[in-house]
Amino acid sequence: MGHWWERNILEPGKLPLLLALAAFVLTFVVTRVITRLIRAGRGPFGNVEAGGLHIHHVVPGVVLTVVGGFGAVAGYRNSAGGAIAAVVFGVGAGLVLDEFALILHLDDVYWTAEGRKSVEAVVLTAALVGLLLAGFVPFGVNDLSEQELQDRGSVISTIAMNFLFALIALSKGKARIAVFGAIVPLVALVGAVRLARPGSLWARRFYRRRPRARAKSALRAYRHDRRWSGPRRAVQDWIGGKPDPRPTRLPGPH
Numbered sequence: 445m446g447h448w449w450e451r452n453i454l455e456p457g458k459l460p461l462l463l464a465l466a467a468f469v470l471t472f473v474v475t476r477v478i479t480r481l482i483r484a485g486r487g488p489f490g491n492v493e494a495g496g497l498h499i500h501h502v503v504p505g506v507v508l509t510v511v512g513g514f515g516a517v518a519g520y521r522n523s524a525g526g527a528i529a530a531v532v533f534g535v536g537a538g539l540v541l542d543e544f545a546l547i548l549h550l551d552d553v554y555w556t557a558e559g560r561k562s563v564e565a566v567v568l569t570a571a572l573v574g575l576l577l578a579g580f581v582p583f584g585v586n587d588l589s590e591q592e593l594q595d596r597g598s599v600i601s602t603i604a605m606n607f608l609f610a611l612i613a614l615s616k617g618k619a620r621i622a623v624f625g626a627i628v629p630l631v632a633l634v635g636a637v638r639l640a641r642p643g644s645l646w647a648r649r650f651y652r653r654r655p656r657a658r659a660k661s662a663l664r665a666y667r668h669d670r671r672w673s674g675p676r677r678a679v680q681d682w683i684g685g686k687p688d689p690r691p692t693r694l695p696g697p698h
Contacts, residue, residue: 458577459523460516460530465573467534468541472566475501475542480685483555502546505539508532541565555688560677563684568623575627612636617644641665 481487492499512533516526544565545553553559606629613635614622625632640646642662651657681687 460526461573461577463527464530464534464537465570465577467531468538468573469570471535471538472542475539476684479554483685498552500543500546500552501539502543505536505543508536509540510536512536537569538566541569555685557687559687560680560684563680567683568620572623572627575624606632609633609636612646615640615644616646617641639664 478487478489482489482491492501512529512531512535515529516533518525518529540547542562543554545559545561548561549558554562606626609629609632610622610625613625613632616635616638617640618635618638621631621635625635639657639661640651642658642665647658647661651661
């Protein structure tokens with residue numbers, strides 16, 4: 445275990461990535477704790493306002509991300525400067541992705557069901573950066589031997605094949621599998637060979653004249669969502685907080 449840690453995590457050049465990931469996760473956790481306290485009306489914290497305008501924390505997050513990113517590019521040869529820039533970038537990225545849903549919807553959906561997309565974005569980003577930190581290389585290049593790496597044809601064919609698997613999985617409506625499959629190729633292969641989700645690009649193109657495939661796809665998606673949507677919501681609520689209940693609409697004329 446210690447040898448693996450030294451070989452992968454403490455490998456020269458990976459310290460900035462480790463610091464950025466730690467700052468990213470810690471910033472998200474601290475931000476969610478503070479926003480929950482503000483929501484509950486507890487503690488000394490409150491919303492930041494200027495001239496009646498609510499300043500969301502995505503604003504300082506963008507500033508810190510820009511500063512950290514350019515700082516890392518400018519001082520990449522300076523170990524101390526690169527480490528500081530990595531921390532600044534991680535903090536900024538944590539603040540930005542914590543309000544990813546707000547940027548996506550261009551609306552304050554932080555405490556709504558749509559706001560769960562922010563939690564998904566943070567968890568997905570942390571997982572992918574963790575895989576890169578652990579030594580995984582996109583599209584499975586790390587699985588090649590030294591002799592294969594010297595052969596450009598092997599490298600190009602491996603990248604192209606795994607990219608194709610990830611692209612097929614994405615077209616089948618399996619975005620998470622496609623993203624993780626870019627790092628772990630066998631994951632993309634599973635997504636590529638399984639049935640597409642209803643409404644996906646693949647289903648609209650190839651299941652249009654195959655009613656049995658459409659029905660089977662809809663049934664599998666229904667069973668999957670029924671099994672996993674509840675646990676997934678519970679985990680997201682535990683991480684990011686439970687959304688506000690939707691207001692009940694009274695029946696009326698249409």
